[in-house]
Amino acid sequence: MDVITVSQLNRYVKSLLEGDAQLACVYVSGEISNFVHHVRSGHLYLSLKDEGGLVNAVMFRAAAARLPFTPENGMKVIVRARVSLYERDGQYQIYIDEMQPDGVGALQLAYEQMKARLEKEGLFDAARKRPIPPYPRLIGVITSPTGAAVRDILNILGRRYPLASVVMAPVLVQGEEAPAQLVDALHRFNVLRQKGSRYAPDVLIIGRGGGSIEELWAFNDERVARAVAASDIPVISAVGHETDFTICDFAADLRAPTPSAAAELATPEQGQLVHTLSQYRSRMVNALQGRLQAQYRRLDALLARRCLKTPLFYVQEQGLRLDAATRAFAAAAKETVHRQQNRLATAAGKLDTLSPLKVLSRGYSIVSQNGRALRSVKDWQPEAPVAVRCRDGEVRGQLIQQEVEIYGNGKDL
16 A cells, blocks of 8 residues: 655645535535624635635635625625535635625625715714705716606706706726716816806706616616715705615715606796795785885875974074073073182182281281292391381391390201
């Protein structure tokens, strides 16, 4: 008996597994566990299990890139794979080429996953949504130029509000190239707004007619949703029929159930607008007429006044008022003069009482030298002439005594 190595054994078993046609393409259902997404390589590593067993699995980057949803632990899936053996570990495993959720479509699952993730991120918050302008000057339409949706939109816009102009951005609305074209159209319209161009729309309508989830999938693209949410121009999403909901609907500022409804939501109805303007006109005319009538009544009241009918009476009445004012002024002036005279007499009496002449009349006199009154014995100058001020005059002279006695704070000279 020949002896072989472990590597030879594993290689042989691998060749047997890969040589079996039934194991070259198998469909396996199970629950995902031990899921790992290797970011650097892009490969997916996981295990599939059921009540009775477990098998390891690998999904290489090329196949994983085609997945419309993100695998998660606990998710039940059906995979198409081939069976082989990993020689290094000596364990067999399956290599997955395709994967789809078990019990729900892959696109539906991807839709739910993306919706939940973007909603958690706040992309659908009502607080960030912009109001739709009530009277748009220019309306931008992003849709297929050949579909029924564009015809419905243009017909309704022309009928409801012909004052608005329409600018069209023709794009693909399904297929792999559609998301990039939708994003580019949104970007180009917003560039016009940022540049202040008169060709920048006041509101955008983006959408298409009805279809399957696969046909509407371009409007579930994350790039489109983020471009719609980031638009500076308010966006109305009109994708499919009333029962169709896409990620674009939630990201837009307003969702319309159909393209036709989007045209109605974007514009006022012409007849209703004319009726409203007519009501405003009637209210304005009534208000002006009421104000004119009020002014006429005021004018009539002014013309009816006595001063305008008999001007002489007005002059006489004013003359009486002038006479009364004159008498009041004269009385006030007389009273003021009398009051000031009394104050003057009182002040003169006080001044007379304090006058030095009053003191002199009682027998006193004032002695001064060199024009200054002697207030203190210290101010006495023996050689200087003196002046004595009496009640009825002044005596000037020189003291000739050899000795003069000074009493008080002075000293004998």
